[in-house]
Amino acid sequence: MLKMKGEVLLLTGNYSAAYAAKCSRVQVVAAYPITPQTPCVEKISEFVEKGELKAEFICVESEHSAMSACIGASTCGARTFTATSSQGLALMHEMLHWASGARLPIVLYLANRAFAPPWNIWCDHQDSIAQRDTGWMQFYAEDNQELFDSIIMAYRIAEDREVMLPAMVCADGVTLSHTVMPVEIPDQKDIDDFLPPYDPPYKFYDVDNPIILSHLPMPNVPFSDWYTEFRYLMQEAMEKARGKIRSVCREFKERFGRFHGDFLEEYRCSDADVVVVSMGSIASQMKYVVDLMRDEGYNVGAVKLRVLRPFPLEEIRSLAGRVKGIAVIDRNISFGYAGAVFTEVKAALYEQVKKPLIKGFIMGLGGRDVQISYQKEVVKNMYEILEKGLDKEYEWIGLRM
Numbered sequence: 001m002l003k004m005k006g007e008v009l010l011l012t013g014n015y016s017a018a019y020a021a022k023c024s025r026v027q028v029v030a031a032y033p034i035t036p037q038t039p040c041v042e043k044i045s046e047f048v049e050k051g052e053l054k055a056e057f058i059c060v061e062s063e064h065s066a067m068s069a070c071i072g073a074s075t076c077g078a079r080t081f082t083a084t085s086s087q088g089l090a091l092m093h094e095m096l097h098w099a100s101g102a103r104l105p106i107v108l109y110l111a112n113r114a115f116a117p118p119w120n121i122w123c124d125h126q127d128s129i130a131q132r133d134t135g136w137m138q139f140y141a142e143d144n145q146e147l148f149d150s151i152i153m154a155y156r157i158a159e160d161r162e163v164m165l166p167a168m169v170c171a172d173g174v175t176l177s178h179t180v181m182p183v184e185i186p187d188q189k190d191i192d193d194f195l196p197p198y199d200p201p202y203k204f205y206d207v208d209n210p211i212i213l214s215h216l217p218m219p220n221v222p223f224s225d226w227y228t229e230f231r232y233l234m235q236e237a238m239e240k241a242r243g244k245i246r247s248v249c250r251e252f253k254e255r256f257g258r259f260h261g262d263f264l265e266e267y268r269c270s271d272a273d274v275v276v277v278s279m280g281s282i283a284s285q286m287k288y289v290v291d292l293m294r295d296e297g298y299n300v301g302a303v304k305l306r307v308l309r310p311f312p313l314e315e316i317r318s319l320a321g322r323v324k325g326i327a328v329i330d331r332n333i334s335f336g337y338a339g340a341v342f343t344e345v346k347a348a349l350y351e352q353v354k355k356p357l358i359k360g361f362i363m364g365l366g367g368r369d370v371q372i373s374y375q376k377e378v379v380k381n382m383y384e385i386l387e388k389g390l391d392k393e394y395e396w397i398g399l400r401m
Contacts, residue, residue, distance in 0.1 A: 006186040006256075013176035016144040016183050017083060017109040017169070018043035020151035022053045023191045024107075026081040027198075028073035030058045030066040034088040035121045036173040037111035041083055063088035067095035067106075074104040075213060076205045079155065079198040082106070085173055086113035086127045093131065099166045100135025100234065102213060105158035105198070106166040107151060108136075111173040112280065112331075114366040122367020123172040125279065125332040128308075129340045135234055137167040137241060138308040140279040144181040146260045147171045149252065150306075156195050156248050162240045164201070172281045174367060186256055194255055238310045245307060261304060263312035264319070268294065269301030274382045275319065277303045277345060278329040282370050286329075289375040300379050305341065316348045325357040325382045329375070331364045338362070338394040357385055360394030374398050 011019065017040045021029065029048070031041035047053035056073070060066045063084050070080040084092060089110060099106050110128055114120040128138060139154060141147035147169065154167035171177060204211050218224040246262045253259035267287045269275055278286050283304035290302045303319065305312070320326060330339020337343060342360030349355050361378050364370040374397045385391055 006184040008182050008184050010180050011144055011148075011183045012039065012178055012180055013141075013144045013147055013171045014038075014040040014111065014178070015043050016148040017151060017171070018047070019183070019185055020148045021081045021109075022047050023185065023188060024081070024152055024155050024195060025079065025192070025197070026053070026055055027078040028056045028058065028070065028080045030060055030069035030073075030080070030082045032060050032063050032066045032084070032088065034063070034085050036113060036177045037083045037085045037109065039177075040109060040111070044081075063091040064095060067092040067099060070106045071095060071099050071102065071104060074099070074106050075102065077198065077200040077203050079159075080106050081109070083109040083111070085111045086115055089127045089131060090115070093134070096131055096134040096136060096166075101230070103164040103234070103237070104166060105155070105164055107154045107158060108166065108168045109151065110168055110170045111177040112170050113173040120366045122174050123280075123331070124365045124367065125170070125330075126365075128168060128170050129332045129334070131168070132309055132340070135165060135238075136309065137165055137238070139167065139169045140306055140308065141169065141171045141176065142260070142265075142281060142284050142304055144171075144176060144179070145183050145258070147176065148183050148185070149256070149258055149260065152191060152195055153248050153252055155198075157241060157244045159198050160244050161201055163237050163244055165234070165237050165241065170280070175281045184258075190255065194252065242310050245310075261306050263305075263307045263315045265304040265306060266319075267302040267304070269303060269319070269322075271299065272301030272323055273299045273386070274325040274327065274379065275301045275303050275323050276327045276329060276375070276378060277305055277341070279305045279308070279341065280331065282329060282331065282364065285370065285372065286375055289372055289379070292372070293376060293379050298379055298383060308341070311344055311348070313348050316345055317352060320349050320352055320356050321354060323356050325359075325386050327378050327382050328358065328360045329370075329378065330360060330362050331370075333362055333365065342394055357382070357390055359385065359390065359392075361397050362394065363397040368398065371398070
């Protein structure tokens with residue numbers, strides 16, 4: 001394994017994302033402030049103002065305009081970046097579909113933040129979960145180093161000619177966005193070797209070779225009725241992204257010596273009876289809880305879900321074939337049923353002949369602390385239902401009512 005030399009800086013999650021954008025040599029940044037991501041784009045503006053990053057920094061009047069600006073710049077062949085949170089991402093919703101439908105490899109840093117009302121600036125995953133069907137790849141970081149690395153890898157994956165889809169790199173707002181951690185920044189030359197300049201397959205600004213962007217496909221009209229095929233090709237690209245994610249993550253490991261998992265990262269799962277699946281910073285604490293529960297005699301493991309789109313179908317099915325029970329911790333709620341990750345994991349196992357018991361747990365909404373006692377309660381409950389049978393499909397943990 002080749003381990004590149006790098007500089008270690010103490011960075012917040014916001015600054016980690018800003019440095020990742022700088023090291024990726026982004027060319028256009030569209031910025032609109034929203035807590036808790038604002039320091040990210042502020043730091044990028046400093047890089048541009050000092051001449052450390054040669055990029056166009058566009059201050060816009062809304063998040064909708066921020067994504068619109070990225071779409072325009074990406075259409076012209078620029079490597080683009082933006083950042084947002086919560087209501088800001090919701091305001092981008094229309095343009096998220098435009099970005100993916102136009103097959104533009106934009107990368108967005110999302111500091112996950114709860115929706116209002118009631119007004120809230122702390123973390124849960126409702127904002128990104130609400131956008132999971134927009135055609136964007138979604139990556140979730142456990143810590144600031146993974147956030148930095150994931151943004152660089154996201155460009156490499158998104159810009160692949162067989163993928164050409166935008167990517168959202170998510171990190172828990174406040175919990176990671178405002179927490180300082182050591183982050184290793186590789187030498188710029190090494191990053192350049194890993195991430196070459198963006199070479200778009202189509203150049204819409206080429207007046208000598210004009211191309212129509214977003215024509216009107218008329219249903220049931222010969223030579224025009226291609227809308228279904230456009231969506232099929234997007235789905236096919238998302239499927240091809242699976243292999244690209246695996247190969248890019250492994251190449252990153254070979255070059256820089258860091259591997260966060262590709263779709264999943266398993267911790268003490270090789271002999272586990274029960275595994276607990278979670279995303280983001282909760283996954284880090286879950287490893288500690290696993291160590292505690294192992295000392296108490298519980299044969300449990302932790303699984304960090306890094307990629308929600310494309311969904312890790314094969315990896316989840318392989319995991320399910322090795323354990324007796326799967327607990328899924330969701331920091332979101334799909335109103336009317338259960339946590340979104342739980343329902344997706346459960347659906348993935350429908351065809352399995354050997355199905356483990358699976359149960360969903362909802363906690364930590366609106367930035368409420370996910371206490372160690374909550375995660376220990378999850379483990380103990382899973383062992384109870386292994387003996388007595390499933391008590392309920394999902395439950396809320398830590399309710400005050």
